[in-house]
Amino acid sequence: MSVAVTAPSALALELTAACRGKRLLVLDYDGTLAYLAVDWSSVRRDLSVAAKEVGFESDFRPLFGEIARFRDVCGADQLSLLFRVLARREVIGVDGQRPRQEVIQAVRHAMDETGVDTVVFSVNLHRTIETGLSRMGIPFVSGIVGCDDVLHWKPDPEGLTRLLAAAHIDASEAVFVGDSDRDQGAAEAAGVDFFRV
Numbered sequence: 001m002s003v004a005v006t007a008p009s010a011l012a013l014e015l016t017a018a019c020r021g022k023r024l025l026v027l028d029y030d031g032t033l034a035y036l037a038v039d040w041s042s043v044r045r046d047l048s049v050a051a052k053e054v055g056f057e058s059d060f061r062p063l064f065g066e067i068a069r070f071r072d073v074c075g076a077d078q079l080s081l082l083f084r085v086l087a088r089r090e091v092i093g094v095d096g097q098r099p100r101q102e103v104i105q106a107v108r109h110a111m112d113e114t115g116v117d118t119v120v121f122s123v124n125l126h127r128t129i130e131t132g133l134s135r136m137g138i139p140f141v142s143g144i145v146g147c148d149d150v151l152h153w154k155p156d157p158e159g160l161t162r163l164l165a166a167a168h169i170d171a172s173e174a175v176f177v178g179d180s181d182r183d184q185g186a187a188e189a190a191g192v193d194f195f196r197v
């Protein structure tokens with residue numbers, strides 16, 4: 001009986017090459033591992049309504065630029081007000097998420113070939129990422145930093161440097177896989193190699 005063996009994709013080979021000599025593979029979530037079905041215009045509208053209740057006027061464009069301004073004006077202890085809004089929308093988004101199977105397969109291949117450890121660095125909520133990974137049957141992530149785990153968001157490297165510190169590794173020993181300029185900015189700010197998918 002023959003067993004079908006699927007050859008690794010070009011993406012899997014490229015990502016594996018990028019992981020050679022590295023110890024930590026950092027993954028963005030939305031747009032990288034999966035597409036969340038989040039209606040971002042509704043998110044902005046709901047955030048505007050919630051923020052107005054504490055006297056903060058904004059259309060939340062750009063989203064995390066304005067969340068940062070809210071933090072500075074209203075105080076970090078008020079951020080939970082906005083995170084509750086995000087949570088309501090992301091619960092819907094994770095229900096309808098579409099996994100990027102080609103990326104997931106490439107990550108699995110890179111891990112098998114290089115032994116690299118894997119974590120997630122995202123501006124989605126910690127719980128959303130946990131739920132999303134669990135629904136996709138991804139058991140291999142050993143750490144998560146979501147937007148509610150930090151006070152400065154991509155392209156700020158706070159979450160990335162925190163993951164490096166937790167793993168006790170240097171920036172040169174990690175590679176960050178993401179889909180956006182903000183991801184790339186965070187990687188560059190932290191001195192971490194960037195791989196775009």
Ligand SMILES: [Mg+2]
Nearest residue numbers: 028030031179
């Ligand atoms: Mg993304």
